Amino acid sequence: MTVCFTQTECLKTAIKVFLGLFIIIGSVIHPEQIHAQAKQQRKILLLTERGGQHEGFVIAALRWLDSLALVQDLKLTTINRPDGITTAFLADYDVFVQLDFPPYTWPKEAEDAFERYIESGTGGWIGFHHATLLGDFDGYPLWQWFADFMGGIRFKNYIASLATGTVWVEDQTHPVMRGVPIRFDIPDEEWYTFDRSPRPNVKVLAAVDEASYDPPSDNTMGDHPVVWTNEHMKARNVYFLMGHHGGLFRSAAFMRMFENALLWTSSHDDNEN
Template identity: 30%
Template sequence: MAKILRTTLHFTAIALIAIAVYVAYQMWRYELFKTPVYEEVPPILPVMSGGSKVLLFSKTNSFRHIEAIPAVESLFKNFADKHDWGLFITENGAIHQADLLDKFDLIVWNNVTGDVLTEVQREALKNHMNAGGSFLALHGTGGNEDYDWSWFPKHLIKTQFIGHPMFPQFRDGTLTIEDRSHLATKHLPASKAWHEEWYSFDKSPRDEVTVLISVDEAEYDVPDSLKMGSDHPLVWHHKVGEGTVFFSALGHLAEAYEDEEYKTLLEQASIWLLDQ
């Protein structure tokens, strides 16, 4: 009996160590141990041919969406080819300077996480938006719990991310398309099945934004600490000063950017923003 007990404890210890190593590896893989980096020297912009100029910014100083980020980059390369856009992709936060941002007709933050800008760079983005810029924020961009820059969740996103369900992290739900008159959603059915890491926020931003898509959180078993109740928006647009913001909390998984209807949503949202 003692030998069996020792053997059991031995294998249990090995299993726990293996689990701990795996968890640590995953945290490293998704850059949760990353020391924040802040660039001071901006990238050199190439001569961009084409019509509209689009900046695709994918910097992370926190959790990195290692599958979604390249999927979005690939998608926007296709959009640029299709519509003759001049596309510049960078993770250099120093691109956020007034003279550089003003060269772009649309800024896309592709699953940007953590505080990624210096105070000067923050002010440049804020001024750009207040003066009439267009901004597309994708998934993780609105999913920061610990922003040191209160203007971003309060004004640019319009609400504060508080978390998402875990164990399981991804769950099935049904999207409700509330506004099918918008260019970005007119192609969608009234509802759409979706598999997602469902974001929750400290409050519904409905009073300050135009909600396009929401979800019935009763369908995917939300923990009490994350419940928003009967009003749970996920995709919306709004004004920031003279600027326009379009935010989608959808798209943690790379597969989202292979869904034809969601690809069209992002394409049409970009076209709509370029016309603002």
């Protein structure tokens, strides 16, 4: 034990201790390790649908993502059109997020690049709501590959007057559903319906109980998945049918699912399934 009797002696002792610790730490942490840690920042590409009835959802999502980025060390890049999407462009991102942007108006090069990105597992994908507006819209034909990616479905209808519905989680062990209650309510959603359930071709993580709709609606499917992942693709992916309005970011369950999805789809840990 070192005892110092003057302020000068104490200062010299403190400096020696600090330098000793610095040398020890420097011998344990190599520059390569520091570089590897810096590379762990997750790069997220956001393709947004701006204007129209989903603007509120997109604005709320971007605000929430900005806050999350500070906590989870995310680097966010936002684009509003798919025109510049190429294979080389996508290769720089860990996750591609479709914030309500529909699966049409994409140039052929962008479609091809996206398909390769998903099929090769270059990165992950998260889609919301309008991302399954699959059909012939505004003079654009159905993107058949995307329809198959979403489970072989085609958009059929929606609840225009909106309804609150109860969602039931079907697999609480999946990374996207960790910490999510087994049932929760989603208010004022459009609840898209399709020509068939995607269940035979995807893994369903959650479904809505159509009998819970408030107000009641005849626009139903019977089996109505609302969160699912296509395990036939190399890319980790998840689709959320919800995404009509910004009020979703007052739902703890929705925000937990979104955060879980970002971390899971951007992870390269093969042990996290």
